[in-house]
Amino acid sequence: MAEVFTRSDFRILRGVLLLLVVLAPVLGIGVPLLSWTGGDALQWEAEVRTTDVDRALPPGLVRSAEDVTLRWDGRARFELADASSSEWLLALLPLGVGSIAASAVALILLRLVKRTRRGDPFTAGSVTALRAIGVILVAAGVVVPLLTGFADHELVGRALADDQAFGATFQFSFVWFGVAMLLFALAEAFRTGERLTRDVEGLV
Amino acid sequence: MPVQEPHRIRCRLDELLEQRGMTLAALSELIGVSVVNLSVLKNQHAKAVRFSTLTALCDALGCTPGDVFAID
Numbered sequence: 563m564a565e566v567f568t569r570s571d572f573r574i575l576r577g578v579l580l581l582l583v584v585l586a587p588v589l590g591i592g593v594p595l596l597s598w599t600g601g602d603a604l605q606w607e608a609e610v611r612t613t614d615v616d617r618a619l620p621p622g623l624v625r626s627a628e629d630v631t632l633r634w635d636g637r638a639r640f641e642l643a644d645a646s647s648s649e650w651l652l653a654l655l656p657l658g659v660g661s662i663a664a665s666a667v668a669l670i671l672l673r674l675v676k677r678t679r680r681g682d683p684f685t686a687g688s689v690t691a692l693r694a695i696g697v698i699l700v701a702a703g704v705v706v707p708l709l710t711g712f713a714d715h716e717l718v719g720r721a722l723a724d725d726q727a728f729g730a731t732f733q734f735s736f737v738w739f740g741v742a743m744l745l746f747a748l749a750e751a752f753r754t755g756e757r758l759t760r761d762v763e764g765l766v
Numbered sequence: 767m768p769v770q771e772p773h774r775i776r777c778r779l780d781e782l783l784e785q786r787g788m789t790l791a792a793l794s795e796l797i798g799v800s801v802v803n804l805s806v807l808k809n810q811h812a813k814a815v816r817f818s819t820l821t822a823l824c825d826a827l828g829c830t831p832g833d834v835f836a837i838d
Contacts, residue, residue, distance in 0.1 A: 764801045764813030 572679045579675065582668035590661020594654050603631075604653055606646035608638050608714035608719075609733075630721045640721045652716055654707040663702035668697050684755035692749035696742040703738030774838045779808040782827050782834065797822035 598604075629643040642649060670691045677683055711732035768774065790808065794801045799819055806812050820831055827834075 643780055762814075764806065764811060766799070766808045766812045766815050 572675065575675055579668045579672040583665050583672065586661040586665040586668065589664070590657045590664070591654070594650075594657065598650045603641040603643045604650055604717075605639075605641050606653055606713070606717045607640070608718050627735035632721060638716075638718055638721070642717070642721065649717060649720065652713040656706050656713055659709060660706045661701060663698050663706075667698055670695055670698075684752055684759045686756055689749050689756060692745050692752060696749065699738045699742040699745070703735065705741070707732050707734050737766045739743060776836045776838050777807050777810055777812065778834060778836055779804070779823075782829060783808075786827060788827075793823075793826060796826045 631641040631643075633639040645653075674683075674691050676687055677688055679687060783790065790801055790804050793799075795799055797819075799822065803819075807815065820834065823834055824830060
């Protein structure tokens with residue numbers, strides 16, 4: 563059968579994954595940390611909804627706190643000039659956790675690709691790798707929206723001068739859970755492949 | 767699933783080759799099975815043998831499957 567995935571394809575894929583391993587933490591943690599330590603204003607955007615009426619707050623009703631620059635275009639976009647350390651941490655956590663998860667997934671995929679390139683994809687290690695990616699996706703799919711929702715709630719509360727009634731929106735995406743389920747199924751297929759490979763070991 | 771327990775089958779390939787003055791490489795060339803695989807068989811590391819391999823071995827060595835294997 564003709565080779566579909568060539569050596570150069572593997573090389574490109576490995577390059578992309580390697581970039582993701584390195585860039586995800588740099589962009590997700592490093593750059594915001596530099597902004598924090600460099601004294602920049604904390605930028606945040608959130609979807610703000612009233613708790614009694616499920617619609618976005620009209621811009622005329624919103625007044626921001628003194629050190630806050632607020633823009634309104636359906637989402638609340640604001641800059642906190644004097645953000646405290648805890649506010650910075652709140653803002654950093656969702657993206658930080660997400661980028662660490664992305665980097666970890668890329669690292670595991672990188673090892674999986676190497677194993678496949680060697681012609682030995684059906685190993686116990688591959689099964690564990692696929693399951694680990696599934697677990698990371700499920701965990702990140704729960705933790706990141708929770709952290710984002712909490713940060714939205716706290717930072718929007720801090721940004722608005724009036725005691726506006728609003729609720730933080732937790733935006734869960736079930737796509738990650740679907741992908742995780744597919745990965746668990748794929749891991750099961752790899753487990754069968756690993757068993758079959760073991761069966762033919764020593765076959766002459 | 768192949769039987770994982772220890773077995774008592776002994777491959778007599780080295781004796782057959784010695785009797786015929788044939789090397790493993792020559793046999794490999796003759797039957798189209800890699801030297802590595804034949805070494806696995808000769809050194810008692812094989813867990814299973816394909817009928818096609820056994821047929822080729824018997825044809826090349828002029829023997830029967832009973833000559834290739836013995837039970838200890």
